[in-house]
Amino acid sequence: MSGFKANFMWGGAVAAHQLEGGWQEGGKGISVADVMTAGAHGVPREITDGVIAGKNYPNHEAIDFYHRYKDDIKLFAEMGFKCFRTSIAWTRIFPQGDELQPNEAGLQFYDALFDECLKYGIEPVITLSHFEMPYHLVTEYGGWRNRKLIDFFVRFAKVVFTRYQHKVKYWMTFNEINNQANYHEDFAPFTNSGLKYLPGEDREPVMYQAAHYELVASALAVKAAREINPALQVGCMIAMCPIYPLTCAPDDMMMAMNAMHRRYWFTDVHVRGKYPQHILNYFARRGFALDITDEDRAALLQGCVDYIGFSYYMSFATKATADNPQLDYDETKSLVSNPYVQKSDWGWQIDPVGLRYSLNWFWDHYQLPLFIVENGFGAIDIQQGDGSVDDRYRIDYLAAHIREMKKAVVEDGVDLMGYTPWGCIDLVSAGTGEMKKRYGFIYVDKNNDGSGTLARHPKKSFAWYQNVIKKQRRKYLRFNTLLFSPAICAGRVLYSFSRRMSLWLIHVKHTLCCAREEKRYNPAIFLWLPLV
Structure with missing residues (x-):
């Protein structure tokens, strides 16, 4: 077997709010990302009440992809990208989110962007909501705690499905929808769902209610896509961090199982169209009376996704403790350090084998095509005087993950659609708002304080990834040339x-x-x- 299939989608991934900039151009409205200040490792980003003069909002300019996309897409084409994953900024299409008519200037921008990709044979892979919902929907409606947002999102989805149906085949609805399972901190609930909790409010049921409305909106969007054009493929997007038991003690095993239940039940709803019984039992045990109607249940069944997209950066570990006899998983309390893996400068556990495990876990549970739409290594890159960056640590990280990915495909039989490493060009970190936490194959001359020329420079990893894509293509061609050669055919x-x-x-x-x-x-x- 040659390895990856002929139409395997090698590419890279970004999000609109982390690279576009142009935050007030073309009629764009304010998004939740536009009211988040710069932070740092160990220093959380501040969520401000609107845009405040004198604050540093790194997403406002980002890396100015809005004006430089043609040059950047050309660089992606040089690397040999077969696809490019980005998102459509909801606020470019519906600046406030609740309008009845879309913003034509925003639609035209994405027409031009997708045309530029297609010119080079690069398939756009598009996320509808990637941490950039309209801020107006937060201030006026309370974010996704309000059922009205279902209609606003579906209207947005229908507009872009219709407009780009002949340019974009692959879509995803909500990016890393399960990140908000960490409801104790402010970042994920705000970026995922536009949630700003009230003092003393019980956060957990609010998060589950918001997630339910998002899941219904996702299902209705999938249904709409099939009605608009049956050729469209719509997937979900899950943040995958497999959770290992720290030891083989039975309680540790059960703790890990409960942790996987609590983080990944979202996938069951996306794929099977209904809630798994374990999470319904948990709601009942906790006394959560969620607004889930019969119409919602019908919608979920009618809007199951076509594939599972997921991010993978690291694995977690957990163990049972005496003060938690129910073995309930809590992301702020239940995780422990894994002594068998190394960590990045930002404390992320480096575990390539965990990617193979994750692929098999998804495949065993759901038997749907899988798509690794984020995987990468954030690090401090040092640019030399000639503009070069020797990022062999990134090459080592990605190469190890690609090896495990290939094992999952060739040895384990997983159906994998493609691989798009995160931050294929340096961009603003979503979690910290930094520029110095770099992921890209392309260095962008910009610093945390906003200074820099924004000039682009390919790193050492640029040529490496270019060669990976070429080599995989050659392997496939060589395999098929051999398979259909005159000698083989005569034989x-x-x-x-x-x-x-x-x-x-x-x-x-x-x-x-x-x-x-x-x-x-x-x-x-x-x-x-x-x-x-």
């Missing part, structure tokens, strides 16, 4: 002929034996024997 013909001759001789022998037993012999039997 097949000879094998087929010899096999037919063997069967013919066996039949002759059998016929003669029968004739001998019946004491009759007629040479005419040979007239039809060659037909067998």
Whole structure:
């Protein structure tokens, strides 16, 4: 077997709010990302009440992809990208989110962007909501705690599905929808769902209610896509961090199982169209009375996704503790350090084997095509005087993950659609708002304080990834050239002929034996024997 299939989508991934900039251009409205200040490792980003003068909002300019996308897409094409994953900024299409008519200038920008991708044979892979919902929907409606947002999102989805149906085949609804399972901190609930909790409010049921409305909106969007154009493929997007038991103690095993239940039940709803019983039992045990209607249940069943997109950066570990006899998973309390893996400068556990495990976990549970739409290594890159960046640590990280990815495909039989490493060009970190936490194959001259020329420089990993894509393509071509070469084809013909001759001789022998037993012999039997 050659490895990855012929139409395997090698590419890269970004999000609109982390690279576009142009935050007030083309009629764009304010998004939740536009009111988040710069932070740092260990220093959380501040969520401000609107845009405040004098604050540093790194997403406002980002890396100015809005004006430089043609040059950047050309660089992606040089690397050999077969696809490019980005998102459509909801606020470019519906600046406030609740308008009845879309913003034509925003639609035209994405027309131009997708046309530029297609010019180079690069397939756009598009996320509808990637941490950039309209801020107006937060201030006026309370974010996704309000059922009205379902209609606003579906209107947005229908507009872009219709507009780009002949340019974009692959879509995803909500980016890393399950990140908000960490409801104790402010970042994920705000970026995922536009949630700003009230003082003393019980956060957990609010998060589950918001997630339910998002899941219904996702299902209705999937249904709409199929009605607009049955060729469209719509997937979900899950943040995958497999959670291992720290030891083989039975309680640690159960703790890990409960943790996986609590983080990944979202996938069951996306794929199967209904809530798994374990999470319904948990809601009942906690006394959560969620607004889930019969119409919602019907919508979920009618809008199951076509594939599972997921991010993978690291694995987690957990263990049971005496103060948690129910073995309930809490992301702020239940995680422990894994002594068997190394960590990045930002404390992320580096575990390539965990990617293979994750692929098998998803495949065993759901048997849907999988798509790794984020995987990468954030690090501090040092640019030399000649503009070069020797990021072999990134190469080592990605190469190890690609090896495990290939094992999952070739040895384990996982159906994998493609691989788009995160931050294929340096961009603003969503979690910290930094520029110095770099992921890209392309260095962007910009610093945390906003200074820099924004000039682009390919890193060492640029040529490496370019070669990875070329080599995989050559392997496939060599395999198929061998498979269909004249020598192989001639061998097949000879094998087929010899096999037919063997069967013919066996039949002759059998016929003669029968004739001998019946004491009759007629040479005419040979007239039809060659037909067998």
